[in-house]
Amino acid sequence: MLVAEELDTPLDRVRVQLDDARPELLFNQLTGSSNSVRSLYDPVRHTAAAARARIVRAAAKQWGLGASNLTVRQGAVVAPDGRTASYGSLSAAAAALDLGSLVVTPKKESEHTLVGKPTSRIDARALVTGRQVFTLDLDVPGAKPCMVRRPPTINGTVKSVNNGAAVRAMPGVLDVITIDTGVAVVAETFGQALDGKEALDVTWGAGTVDALSDGGIKTKLKAATPSLDVLGLLVKKVEGEFDFAFASHAPLETNSAVADVREDRAEVWSGLKSPIVAQAAIAKAVGLPVSKVKVHVVQSGGSFGRRLFYDAALEAAVVSKKSGRPVRLMWSRFDDMRHGRMRPATHHRVRATYEAGQVLTFQHQVAAVETDFRHGLGDAITAAAAGLPSGIGNAILAQTLFLTTVKSPYNFGVTTQTLTEVPIKMHTGSWRSVYSANTRGAEEIIVDELAAKLGKDPVLFRREFLKTARQRAVLDKVTAEGDWGRDLPAGWAQGVAFHDEYKACTACLVEIDATDPKKPRVTKAVIAADVGRVINPRGLEAQLLGGLTDAISTTLRAGLHIDEGLPLEGSYSQFHYARQKDSPRDVNIFVIEGADEPGGAGELGVPAAVGAVANAYARATGTKPRSFPVNFDVDFTPFPR
């Protein structure tokens, strides 16, 4: 849209492609931290404006006219006498022009005619006709299906394969190969690769957390959470300790990759959010220079942070090299949930003190199982880590990201928020909203409890303490549109919450039917957001809708139980991500047009929705929820390991 706007060309004439890994871009080829629009808004507009200036000058030269006499319309340059020349016909001449150091200014935002208009996805047609090509839909000649048998515990090792020959002799099976993470079976179809991997008899070595289960992890987290300040006996306070379970990223397309590795070169295809890092790791693993490894980025079937990691691409490359043939490697859903990445479990101590209607202090100590950031976080965050040259450590990235995203939007006196990471060798990773979903979610619950203690309405209380008019406008929007305070039957309630991050803010109001507290359903949601300048309101609304569904899921039912070194959950029948029957029948999303630069919105929606859902549940059931998801029984028979 930004390109079409600057070039004054129809949107359907602009094609956007995912580029291969380009190491010369250093770490700036990364999808994460809600950075896409924020990091591309200016560069894309300037680049497109420069292209337009060149095209216009090329036409001026061709026609012997002054560039200022020419206009552009629908992808063509137009002369005062009506002559036109398409951009395409001018592009070669435009590229060859010597314009010295051309300085261009993008259009004024007030002149935008496309940017800011609700616009549908340009790939929507491919997506609804089944023509969109995901990684495993690619036709790479000769690439054979491959699946990996994985150990019974996280990071377990292969000691020996006891029936390799028998599995090799199974129908359709082409090869059996041991790799670092398990034993790969290559076959004619995925059905046969799956049968082969199931039939394998492997002796496994220990993993890294074999002795660990949820209880032990919780104990470690609790022990690592710094105590709250010691208070005098008479200080009035509201406090809470919270736990959030691990959560699988569970993108619908499981981890997958295609690889064709030869003696002297390699080619890999996968959905990747950090392709440069992936390329370097693959080159090292297959013993080739980086320049001989082509890494193609394929549009993926969901990520939510998962595809910052490139494990499938790495495995596919190693199997292809060892097997001497191209392979299409796919993780089973069981493995994707059990050996995939997850949002770390966290423990929280939150406390607010107050006196005479004023909040004096707000303190929040968070302990989290360490999040793996070894993929880097791109320039946006790493630059904020302040003048650190190479080799920024995981801990520094974690603290930087925590401090960037977790901020209290309220005037709550002396406010302190700290993060303590507990290193446990599991497959963790950034999960949409990273720290702020749990951290700000827990804070919004305490805000409600604080309001109750002070005898104030949750909305009025927030209004009073929010820092800016912009924030209050967003809150006011949901309370007006959501008819805050309306009468509801017993067992039903409204809940509200607010969040501010990446130069954007949002409020969420939900209604919940918790007549059966074991089977609550969010029936209605009203969301408002001010993300500064909006490029595409339709896309923004989609992001907020996704964030809402994530929040409903992880607050009410979706989490992973760790049991002796492995998640128990192995599919969506057990990891209860919301379905249609769990999501509201009525959703209204309001975009409040802000004047400033665009903020980030990919992750914005989750924390406020977590708070709103939890607060609604608390009010409907008269409980104080402290452990999430609130309904988290092992209501299934786990699959065998």
Add this chain to the structure above:
Amino acid sequence: MPSHTFTVNGETVTVDAPDDLPLLWALRDLLGIRGPKYGCGIDVCKACTSHLDGEAVRPCVVPVAEAAGREVTTVEGLADGDELHPVQEAWLEQDVAQCGYCQPGQIMAAVALLKRTRNPTDADIDEIANVCRCGTYFRIREAIKSAAAKMA
């Protein structure tokens, strides 16, 4: 190896495969029909939803032998040339898809629902159990309602 003949999206095809090979892999790996997606392999996520003789099924749990002599429709067979099915049209209007991976299955489930009932209630729509990990449920609901109106 046994061979199985059936029609897919109006064309007769024959595949050589063990009887119990799930239809999903016969379609994707042997016939190159890749609209139906794998998401779980055990009839849980519903991403592979396609039609067998007009009824919604999950080919990840249908043995290929069961398709013999029958009519399989995948998302690729829904449109009539360039003319999209009203459900697909509604999906475009509501801009439903995010990553899009679940949407072939969602659309096939919606088409089957609208075949069963021309005016689905919210409760009917709730019964579609297809997972959308991007959380597009509300837009799916709106799209089904608008498709129903179009097809009335």
